[in-house]
Amino acid sequence: MRRIYFDNSSTSFSKAPGVSDDMKRMMDLGAFNINRGGYEEAYHVAAQVLETRQLLCQFFDFEKPKNVVFTPNITTSLNHLIKGFLRPGDHVITSSMEHNAVIRPLVQMEKQGVTFDAAQCNSDGTLDPQKVEDLIRPNTKAVIVTAASNVCGTFLPLKEIGQICQNHGLAFIVDSAQKAGTFPISMHDLHIDALCFTGHKGLLGPQGIGGMLLTDRMAHETVPLVAGGTGSASHLEEMPQFMPDRFEAGTMNLPGVIGLRAALQYLDSKAPGEIAAHELDLAMAMHDGLTHLRGVRAVGLDTRQNRAAIVSVDFPDDDNARIAFELEQNYGILTRVGLHCAPRAHQTLGTYPEGTVRFSFGWNNTREEVQFCLDALEKILA
């Protein structure tokens, strides 16, 4: 049976052309450690790693490649910041659409005396930025929000929130997991102090590589969570203060960086907005097709603007898990059902605790696949 992958919000598939080739070449020809070997082969890898930092700067409109830190994924980046930047007594503002990658570390930090409030989003996932400003207290230190909901794709108003942070001297930390790669994000224009990314979703790279881009203030004020060898300043028993070594103890996922580099080069070769336009065409075709089916409730925005290509659906008269199961078993359509690690988002959207069936589209999905899925749903619901 043919398989149709509509779970790109979980991880993108296919990866960008060139990713697996470059990773294989590196593993075959020599995955030499950077900062550890004083020979040409290691310098060559170091140059590619630096190039990847530069590409990320270009991508996120940021000027300091040395302040690009690699981590295994965005969850690790967010943990670094939430646990290393916040101190007992600090207050944080987040939103009611967050992934557990933000909420769980914040809840852990509550035990250390950090408090947080979640600005309440509307039932389509949109947020009135004034709600963020209303929550500011004298001890508020940071605002941490997702760029786009992983449940329904709705964008949060980063520009307005960034301006509020700027006006009040708050650090602005962004979870770019569902927006990066497909949609532009300018750290400069949005006044972002820490941009966390994961390489394996819209950036079309492999799993196991992510990171964060930090302003000097964030880099300086965040205590490194992990200490160890960096291959630099080895006479010191403390972590080096300079970037990116300050946050990069231990051997890095170099094949992952090389794969990410290939993915970034591919994205760079595309016309701006080309992938987003294609994915949104598919999402809107899905959305429109669903309106002709009975017993279906799509949540989130019903317009093309301010959203990623995610369509999340509740089947009020049916069992969502059964629908997802039938889609897979009988039609080979792969989706994700449940709460998508974002229970508060489902509370906001009115789909808690049952969750939704999530269809998330990628750069190499087609209109024909969407139509096949709509036909399958019609038959399942009949």
Ligand SMILES: Cc1ncc(COP(=O)(O)O)c(C=O)c1O
């Ligand atoms: C909005 C959001 N934040 C964070 C994450 C966590 O990503 P990772 O598992 O790559 O750390 C996800 C993944 O689904 C996400 O959608």
